Amino acid sequence: MPPLILASTSRYRQELLARLRLPFEAIAPDVDETALPGEAPAALAERLALAKARAVAARFPGAVVIGSDQVADLDGEAIGKPGTHDAAAQQLRRMSGRAAVFQTAVAIVAPGLAAIERAEVRVRLRVLNDAAIEAYLLADQPYDCAGSAKVESLGIALLDAVESDDPTALIGLPLIRTCALLRRAGLEPLA
Template sequence: MSRLVLASSSRYRRQLLDRLGLPYVWSSPDIDETRRPGEDAESLAHRLALSKAQAVSADYPGHLIIGSDQLALFDGDILGKPGDFDTACANLRRFSGHKVSFMTGLALIDTRSGRHRVVHDTYHVWFRALSDAEIEDYVSRDQPYDSSGSFRMEGLGIALFERFEGNDPNTLIGLPLIRLCELLREAGVNPLGADRQLPQGS
């Protein structure tokens, strides 16, 4: 039986976690993602990642639970999922020719001990100068309505960019695997070697 839980309904995060070769289950958390008054980006990413993991923790005693949430940061604004065609196009018009930063909060709760860790990873992208026709064609084809930043890195989104800067490109998809491996090792699970066996719950 798996003792690792991904608190996410995102198929893209599941595809990333699959790469570690660890058995896991996933559960969709139901939380309010509304930004609170005065909440900065780091605090918001921290709260949402931890809240997602906490939302399913009661159902999984004796498990390690992963929560993750991503924000797009541009020109002093914190941007979430666009939700529709017009908003996605408007976001990409703003981003055209500019640098945009993406912050992902990552939480790991150990429901055996009640301990948790939350970390953050930031990745930067430089958008090409995009025409309206390119933007509308991209949004029509990739439909990135549930993706922070209004693009899918795992899809055609790569055609929007000039360059990247950061430690882990998986951060752009919403699950920083390098930091996740660090947290798992701290919790006694190494994706490499003899200690990759997940601890058993009581």
Template sequence: MTKPLLLASSSPYRKALLERLALPFTTASPDIDETPMPGETADDLARRLAESKARALAAKHPGHWIIGSDQVACLPDGTLLHKPGNHSQAVHQLRQSSGHRVVFLTGLCLLDADSGDCQVICEPFTAHFRPLSSEEIESYLQREQPYDCAGSFKMEGLGITLFDRLEGRDPNSLVGLPLIALNGMLRNWGCNPLLEG
């Protein structure tokens, strides 16, 4: 028996992605501490945050399947790229990424609020940034202002012009919600989006 879906996020990007599965859902914003733990790998951090977001809402939303997702971006040297929050930090991030490979690790959790059972994965996706001039970085940031996006770009917009190539199973994971993996999780629990409704 399937249950109502709850997206544990206030992100308009994740909401727009989930709408593509054509399943009814509601959203709620979890309040969790996203500080990395000492020695925690980026992969483990992404998984932990996704599950923590889902579990943070379980008590208030019984009878639901809760979808938690969180993304961690890292440079080849292991430096984490967070949401920049402002222009100067976004300039710094894009300068760091210019000409380099950046791995985006998107943690995904599907939690049954009643039983506590969950499925958790980490979906990797690699963006190969082309060398970017200072003028290109400035022009891009002025046009899209991606200050609420990890890595300082919007894949679904003009951000696509920043790359030489992209590698991964699901380009939706770069935006923040791996729909191919989520579809598999839902089907594992008897909910096939193609057969619902």
């Protein structure tokens, strides 16, 4: 079996990939994640997922490398990781009572293969007051999460609905699509 590498330092993606019970190594991809002028959120997620996989694959020929990226999309505008408490509060206020689409792309680069898939997750946030936003942010501190919410944790209490055909996509790695790409690269999670 060729080495499997996750081109990511995200603990969320590492936890998700570990569910497949395939041995892998996580390596930082060292990719500039700045959006290009006018770049749509879905295109940004796809470009970055493939760039991350290619960057690590260039350093590890013969490996199967997974790259992934997620961009929150609010009315066509990319909403990134907030980084701070104040920025997270501002993001949640903007998204309160509205729908956002999380664009999550996964790419695989292996000898003779470069492929990408994307999953969309539509999330409807309930109407949030400042007290609820503050309580949530203090409890979960989701400052490293696109859209300022951890659906796998207390962030689920912020939502009215989640619609997706790949349930782990909202956490950062669409495992249904990842399994399909792994099979294309000759790795079967159930082998």
